[in-house]
Amino acid sequence: MVELAPQAAGHTPDPSVRTGKPLLRQSFAGDTFNTAVYIARSGVEVSYLTLLGDDPYSEEILTLLHSERIDVSAIEQLPGRCPGLYMIQNSADGERYFTYWRGESPARALLTPGTQCQLVKSHLQKMDCIYLSGISIAIMQRDARAALLEFLREYRQAGGRVAFDSNYRPRLWESPDTARRVVLDFLQQTDIALLTFEDEQALWGDKRPLQSLKRNSRAGISELVLKRGAEPVLLQQGGALTAVEVPPVSNVVDTTGAGDAFNAGYLGARLQGASAHDSIAAGNRCAAQVIGYRGAIIPRDQYNDCTRESLSPVGIAADTADTRV
Numbered sequence: 001m002v003e004l005a006p007q008a009a010g011h012t013p014d015p016s017v018r019t020g021k022p023l024l025r026q027s028f029a030g031d032t033f034n035t036a037v038y039i040a041r042s043g044v045e046v047s048y049l050t051l052l053g054d055d056p057y058s059e060e061i062l063t064l065l066h067s068e069r070i071d072v073s074a075i076e077q078l079p080g081r082c083p084g085l086y087m088i089q090n091s092a093d094g095e096r097y098f099t100y101w102r103g104e105s106p107a108r109a110l111l112t113p114g115t116q117c118q119l120v121k122s123h124l125q126k127m128d129c130i131y132l133s134g135i136s137i138a139i140m141q142r143d144a145r146a147a148l149l150e151f152l153r154e155y156r157q158a159g160g161r162v163a164f165d166s167n168y169r170p171r172l173w174e175s176p177d178t179a180r181r182v183v184l185d186f187l188q189q190t191d192i193a194l195l196t197f198e199d200e201q202a203l204w205g206d207k208r209p210l211q212s213l214k215r216n217s218r219a220g221i222s223e224l225v226l227k228r229g230a231e232p233v234l235l236q237q238g239g240a241l242t243a244v245e246v247p248p249v250s251n252v253v254d255t256t257g258a259g260d261a262f263n264a265g266y267l268g269a270r271l272q273g274a275s276a277h278d279s280i281a282a283g284n285r286c287a288a289q290v291i292g293y294r295g296a297i298i299p300r301d302q303y304n305d306c307t308r309e310s311l312s313p314v315g316i317a318a319d320t321a322d323t324r325v
């Protein structure tokens, strides 16, 4: 999406502009986009799937993905369309508010008739792991969701792995009931669930993290990660429950994209052979960097790849180094 955010504090506005409104900085962001960028920076080969328009902003998004070494060959550009937009506002106490214009977003047409569904499916089949977000699923059409679920069943039977973050955003769903039903369908096709307790509370009314873990385990997920802001991350894997401390971050500037960055650190390490426990540590390090920066994407030259420390020499053996997500 196109992002418009107030200029960072300390920025000197152009004195010739006297609108009484803050100057806005334009960039690009989005949940799966943010995760794709940080996974690619960890050295894992990444292909990104969405639909764009043919306007200058769509072209810029493609250029940006390309500059992050992300494969864009499966991205279709719909004539006459342009990407969704969102705006960030800061209240006096620094709280951030988001307003979205995504009703016309081309990504809503993912896997619908008239788009290149067959091509997309054969592209996805080549991946070792597919990462999905509940936001993408919420904006997809009903038939397209069913087609994606069907595809995921076959993909997993053929040995593919699915990672999923439910990223519950109530306004995107026609009702909480629909959200619960569809999210559950996708959880049943998930190998690595990267969930946030806040979302679990909003979607299911959970009071305690253990309730979330118990319910999600029943969906048959083998690797279940529960993020809880600054609280320890919980991992349920192979019947064992582990809590991994989140190192304190002294300069929390902006928590937008913390969960996306965590997911990238986790998957970047995990797909290169690190254990789930060490991948959580990588996720925490990636998120810590991102929350210390204003905006979801840290410029390349200011970002340290945080997956390396989690990789044992065995983990980066040649046979795992070319993992594709």
Ligand code: ADP
Pocket: 196, 197, 198, 227, 228, 229, 230, 233, 246, 247, 248, 249, 252, 255, 256, 257, 258, 259, 260, 262, 283, 284, 285, 287, 288, 291
């Ligand atoms: P989301 O962004 O999806 O709401 P969380 O708020 O749970 O997800 O945060 C995801 C991760 O970001 C946490 O697991 C942690 O690694 C990091 N994080 C978030 N908030 C803080 C914080 N205040 N201090 C340190 N780390 C944080």
